Amino acid sequence: MKIAFLACPATLPGSPTRRPDAFEHDLYLEAVRAGLGARGTVTDIDWRAPLETLAQFDAAILGTPWDYTEAKDEFLVRLGELEQAGVTVCNPLAVVRWNSDKLYLKELGERGAVTIPTLWPERAGPADVLAAFDHFNTDRVVVKRRVGAGAIGQDSFSRDNPPPANWSIEQAAMVQPFLPAIQSEGEQSFIFIDGILSHALLKRAAGGDYRIQTLYGGVELPLDPAPTDRAAAEAVLALLPFDQPPLYARIDMVRLEDGRLAVIEAELIEPYLYPEQGPNLGPLLADGILRRLG
Structure with a gap:
């Protein structure tokens, strides 16, 4: 079998923009x-x-196409072209389309998932942030792009340090209260392959930061999750609106002040799946791809 691991210039070896x-x-x-x-x-x-090059593969796994967030529509069109050419895409276009706008979190909440309270401005400016302080009765908020990844374009503001008058996010955005647990405990990630938990990890930010990505100094630690925490992640997976679980899913969760884990992301497009903490990840993924190829 010939498998394409889809990437981009920002991740391919030898790229000057890596x-x-x-x-x-x-x-x-x-x-x-x-x-x-x-x-x-x-x-x-x-x-x-070129499509004719990619169409020669039996399957394509969405490995590290990290720049898709700046070209979402082009990316969706390309995945559709691959599927029409007979390439098995993992995860498939229908899953990616649903997951490509973080408005899916609102749908998960409506389906019963524990989520973080969120406001959904089509564009975010200083007035939206100031209103969010009162709406959430909080002194600090986080503002994110609805189409984005890796904390790129993300900001956090407090009542003492509000956004400057010229600040804005000129695209669909989301505003959430800042959760102290992201710094005190960290973010828990649960990696599922074909609906079964492969492994879990705890991601912690560098001192003074709240972003848990390695790009900002974050670290990852293996995690043996508490039964209630594992059940919380499994509950989110069960609420995905698909007939069968996707090949891979990374459910990222953070603890609310009442002790429950809330879903911060259900990553189904190009999440890093942390093979360092999951030594069986490769065989599980390969077996899942081959099952889809028959």
Whole structure:
């Protein structure tokens, strides 16, 4: 079997624009290759490569196409083209389309998931932030893009340090109260392959920061989750609006002040799946892809 590991210039080896955290690409790719073994080949390739080149693969896994957030519509069109060409895309277009706008979190909440209270301005300016302080009865909020990843374009403001008058997010946004647990405990990530928990980890921010990504100094630690925490993540997975679980899902959760875990993201497009903390990840992914190929 020939598997394409879709990537982008910011992650491909040898690229002059490669990001400093693109080592995650290398670790993820090697895990999939090792898991597939002699059963096939895995090639990392730009998702914008010519369609005739990509159509020669049996399957495509959305590895590290990290720039899709700046070209969402183009990315969705490309995945549709691949599926029409007979390439098995993991995760498929229908899943990616649903997951590509963080408004899906509102739907999950309506379906019964424990979520973080959120306001959904189509564009965010200083007035939206000031109103959110009173709406949430909080002294600090976080503002994110609805189409985004890796905390890029994200800001946090407090009543003592409000946004400057010229600040704005000129695209669909979301505003949430800042949760102290993101600094005191960290963010828990649960990696599911075909609906079964593979492994979990705790992500902690560097001192003084709240962003848990390695790009900002965050660290990841293996986690043996408490039964109630594992059940909370499994409950979110069960609420996804699909007939069967996606090949991979990373459910990111943070603790509310009442002790419950709330979903902060259900990552189904190109999440890093942390093979360092999950030594069985590669074989599980490879087996899942091959099952989809029959």
